[in-house]
Amino acid sequence: MKFSNVETFEFIRNIYGGSDVIPLHEPRFRGNEKLFVNNAIDSTFVSSVGAYVDKFETMIASISETERGVAVVNGTAALQVALKIAGVNQGDEVITQALTFVATTNAISYNGATPVFIDVDLDTMGLSPNSVNNFLLEFGELRDGKCFNKKTGRKISACLPMHTFGFPVHLNELIQICNQWNIPLVEDAAESLGSLYDGKPTGSFGELGVFSFNGNKIVTAGGGGAIVSKNVEYGAYAKHLTTTAKIPHPFEYAHDEVGYNFRMPNLNAALACAQLEQLKGFIESKRKLAEQYDSFFNKQGIKFRKESENARANYWLMCIELENKNDRDLFLKESNSLGIMTRPIWQLMYRLPMYSDNYRDSQKNAEFLESRIVNIPSSVI
Numbered sequence: 001m002k003f004s005n006v007e008t009f010e011f012i013r014n015i016y017g018g019s020d021v022i023p024l025h026e027p028r029f030r031g032n033e034k035l036f037v038n039n040a041i042d043s044t045f046v047s048s049v050g051a052y053v054d055k056f057e058t059m060i061a062s063i064s065e066t067e068r069g070v071a072v073v074n075g076t077a078a079l080q081v082a083l084k085i086a087g088v089n090q091g092d093e094v095i096t097q098a099l100t101f102v103a104t105t106n107a108i109s110y111n112g113a114t115p116v117f118i119d120v121d122l123d124t125m126g127l128s129p130n131s132v133n134n135f136l137l138e139f140g141e142l143r144d145g146k147c148f149n150k151k152t153g154r155k156i157s158a159c160l161p162m163h164t165f166g167f168p169v170h171l172n173e174l175i176q177i178c179n180q181w182n183i184p185l186v187e188d189a190a191e192s193l194g195s196l197y198d199g200k201p202t203g204s205f206g207e208l209g210v211f212s213f214n215g216n217k218i219v220t221a222g223g224g225g226a227i228v229s230k231n232v233e234y235g236a237y238a239k240h241l242t243t244t245a246k247i248p249h250p251f252e253y254a255h256d257e258v259g260y261n262f263r264m265p266n267l268n269a270a271l272a273c274a275q276l277e278q279l280k281g282f283i284e285s286k287r288k289l290a291e292q293y294d295s296f297f298n299k300q301g302i303k304f305r306k307e308s309e310n311a312r313a314n315y316w317l318m319c320i321e322l323e324n325k326n327d328r329d330l331f332l333k334e335s336n337s338l339g340i341m342t343r344p345i346w347q348l349m350y351r352l353p354m355y356s357d358n359y360r361d362s363q364k365n366a367e368f369l370e371s372r373i374v375n376i377p378s379s380v381i
């Protein structure tokens with residue numbers, strides 16, 4: 001066993017204490033969780049409408065500095081609907097990164113569109129504006145103001161970057177390119193609730209943004225998601241589509257298109273509201289932990305991944321970059337056998353059978369990170 005690994009494991013044990021398994025990320029319920037959930041039960045509104053759903057939607061719009069928030073059953077469903085609203089249709093292409101959780105890519109497929117995998121930046125671990133630009137210079141063509149892939153003939157109907165582990169992508173540069181090619185930007189901000197770029201929240205930069213409130217995210221609804229937008233019409237349409245496209249009426253059932261039952265139950269919204277009240281404190285705690293990790297790993301000569309310039313990350317899941325795949329594999333094996341939960345970053349999407357034939361550019365950076373990045377325990381202290 002490498003000496004430095006032993007010291008690392010001791011350091012992590014000292015932070016979290018005890019002799020039990022140290023999870024990668026566990027939720028903390030230290031606020032109004034029980035009160036709000038009990039209130040929801042007492043109100044009898046436990047299902048798809050209720051006061052906490054409304055409160056949650058107001059809170060998430062305010063936190064993300066957007067005009068409208070819509071509560072959705074999970075982040076994946078939120079992505080699916082956000083892409084549809086952005087204009088993604090059957091047969092289109094959507095630009096995204098291969099270094100992501102599979103939900104990003106699946107949400108594109110649910111709309112009948114094809115993910116196109118463009119490389120990430122080494123510093124942000126998210127979609128690289130420069131690589132997107134190169135792809136569009138080679139394959140992009142504007143026809144009547146819409147962007148098409150001149151090789152495949154398909155419309156490129158959205159760009160879907162993902163803010164890996166809460167580290168924002170280079171949004172200014174990406175937006176400039178998307179505007180140039182008239183491609184709507186949708187942010188997969190599932191992991192970056194509360195992260196700022198140029199002082200503004202991730203999720204607020206795109207035409208639409210999406211958050212997840214799964215149990216392992218920075219705050220949880222038990223299960224849940226949200227769509228946010230500065231465009232109130234998009235917001236209203238997101239609510240409509242996720243509510244079975246029902247036309248409001250005192251008693252009639254009328255629906256004006258094929259909608260979805262993607263609503264977040266009031267019980268889950270109650271939990272989420274109590275959690276959102278604590279988001280600021282959670283981020284402060286994580287940023288302090290990140291400082292501790294950073295100074296420790298500096299001394300060890302191991303690279304602790306930090307936010308890039310003009311970003312303020314939520315440090316949802318913290319990670320280190322090891323020298324090579326051998327070191328990574330050893331670290332994973334040793335830590336997990338000692339009850340310290342660590343995980344590799346995701347396999348690149350084109351390694352999965354359903355996405356193996358999709359277009360991809362060089363993926364030099366994504367492959368570099370894939371073999372070196374390891375998540376370490378990151379729960380709020």
Ligand SMILES: *Cc1c(COP(=O)(O)O)cnc(C)c1O
Binds near residue numbers: 077104212213223225
């Ligand atoms: C968690 C996550 C999602 C999906 O969220 P669910 O609520 O679990 O459906 C989507 N994209 C990314 C990058 C995620 O990490």
